[in-house]
Amino acid sequence: MKNILIINGHQKYGSSSGKLNQTLMDSMVSLLEKKNNIQTTIIQNGYSIEEEQQKFLWADIIIYQTPVYWFSVPGLFKTYMDEIYAYGLFFKGADQYGSGGLLTGKKYMFSTTWNAPKEAFNDPTQFFKGNNLEEAVSHLHRVQEFIGMQPLKSFACYDVVKNSNIDQFVYELDVHLEEVLNF
Template identity: 40%
Template sequence: MAQILLLNGAKGFGHSHGRLNTTLHDHALRVLKDLGHGVVETQIDQGYDFEEEVGKILSADALVWQMAGWWMGEPWIVKKYMDEVFTTGHGRLWKNDGRSHTAPTKNYGKGGLLQGKKYMFSLTWNAPLEAFIDKEEFFGGVGVDGVYLHLHKAHEFLGMQALPTFICNDVIKNPQVEQYLQNYSTHLQKVFTAF
């Protein structure tokens, strides 16, 4: 049994009310509990205590981030959470940037203290999957993980390792909520059954 921290980055803004991300977050909570894992959660938009969140991260074997793609990245509340909580965790989540005075240009990003911990992104986008994987489309074939390189690197800076990303596409133009939930169940079972 693993300890998993679910981080819900749903945010009502403009035409979005954050319902799909909350639905996926709640679904993950049920699936992971059914798999026998211990699960704690944070609803980021409802507020949080920095020190409590550092404790949750330290106690977790894996973090699962639920968020929408807004203007080519994470909602601002997710970035704010990371800025505040990761910074508060200095000395516990990370010790330094990894460099030394004897080799100031080597090993940047190697000062994390969370080796052995994992993280996963669960994302919702109105963009079709082809926008990420087709070299002739908007993201030039870099894939969803290429679009989220900065967030992957933030976790790597802490010493964490990525689990496979989950993405729901066409969430406004062609929403298929039941299919998303079915696909997410399959993804979570594949990733976390033997975790």
């Protein structure tokens, strides 16, 4: 039985109410709570810095459920990281820059929602110049590496504005979680 923290990083943006990200988070909780201890955070609903830090220390696995806005996490989610990822608790100074992460032994996974179509990835003629999903979010991986965590394979829903198929997205996420978490 693992301790899993699931964080919903959605931030209301224009007409985006966050239904898809909340649905994906709810599906994760439903699937994973059968064999794991689960805690959740919905950043948009507010949080206590100290409570969030304790959740990270408690967790074996952190799952970030987030939309991708302008090729990164929403501003509120970035503020969350700025406030929660504390020196002396999540990382410390080290002789070699980036080697002072204190959350070693913990794993994380990004589950992201994109307006970009799947075809925009892995094709050198498309926008991401042949980069795959992991390369497209490498800057987000670097943050987690800095605090000592190890990545699990990321998941993504593509083309969510024009071709949103929530039932298919939930199914694909369930398959991904079963594969990545081996349960």
